[in-house]
Amino acid sequence: MHAASASDLLIWYDRHRRELPWRAQAGERADPYRVWLSEIMLQQTTVQAVKPYFAAFLARFPDVQTLAAAPSEAVMNAWAGLGYYSRARNLHACAQAVVARHGGQFPDTEGALRDLPGIGAYTAAAVAAIAFGRVAAAVDGNVERVMSRLHGLEAPMPAGRGAVAAHTLAIVPADRPGDFAQALMDLGATICTPRKPACALCPWQAPCRARHAGAQESLPRKSPKKERPQRHGVAFVVLRADQAILLRTRPPKGLLGGMAEVPTSAWSAKLDPSQIVQDQPVTASWLTANTPVRHVFTHFPLELTVLCARVPALTEAPESARFTTLAELDNEPLSSLMLKVIEAGLATLGVKRGESQASIDAKEHNG
DNA sequence: CATACGTGGCA
DNA sequence: TTGCCAAGTAT
Missing domain, CATH: 3.90.79.10 (Nucleoside Triphosphate Pyrophosphohydrolase)
Known part of the structure; x- marks a missing residue:
């Protein structure tokens, strides 16, 4: 059994990557505005739900200046039905901050991105890596799942997220950090799925601890949920x-x-x-x-x-x-x-x- | 660290 | 029908 390598994952990604509306063509640099907009929309939201909203939103607000100048009711109207509406409010505030504080250009470091409204640890890392080629660990639910299984991490989420981030950052390739982040998410979305993962198709099947233990479906562990009174x-x-x-x-x-x-x-x-x-x-x-x-x-x-x-x-x-x-x-x-x-x-x-x-x-x- | 915060699809 | 889940963030 050999250690999991970024190159094994990237070889798989180059062959099986999903084509998504906010993604650049292979080898091309993505537009930061589109990357950011898609990342906000995709928070806790499925790709399928996001697709039509992304297209309509981009048509209505084609760039960060247009979005910043728009009335908030128009932004809320464009977001209506997507859910988690604080995202739309923060999105609007973020666009205005990018214009006011950064001259209409998104900052290109994880730290500066993290200081903007609605951008947390995950989104800052994702935008820094995908749009600006920065080495960063974008840890979302997919990455939690993939890395927990790969390394057999038993700590329940979200407490174990720090360990996941450390394992991830340790293997981010300096030459393709954005592709690596997207490859990890594609792997989690299509192969290393929550239920019935397709381990036989996984580029990391050999080094995967959970697979060897037959425990792939029981990781990652999650904290018990609260009851929801009617x-x-x-x-x-x-x-x-x-x-x-x-x-x-x-x-x-x-x-x-x-x-x-x-x-x-x-x-x-x-x-x-x-x-x-x-x-x-x-x-x-x-x-x-x-x-x-x-x-x-x-x-x-x-x-x-x-x-x-x-x-x-x-x-x-x-x-x-x-x-x-x-x-x-x-x-x-x-x-x-x-x-x-x-x-x-x-x-x-x-x-x-x-x-x-x-x-x-x-x-x-x-x- | 726990909780508030939407929605639709799927087993 | 019920419960789980999906590219998290703010407080």
């Missing part, structure tokens, strides 16, 4: 006669920070019926949607009872809320949760999104 709430879908629905904007920080939502009650362990009347944004005759909206956040599942009502054309929005027409809804930064709620509410009211009141009237007339 929460309940009520959401109010208010449709005005001019086809506008009542929205408000959540506070900038915290859950779904800066995103638009329909008014809701507080989300608590038990649903208190007396809160419903108290929390209603306008006085109205409420219709309850047939089925509640269920949504699972990282740290709790949520069940929202959807109450809907039609209100007259001259109804004014209450303090800190606004009416937005259905035609303009695409411009709002609506989370996936709120899209579900709005769809359920409109369906209960007999309205399909994109369908005008005139066409509904015509349908009723014909039916």
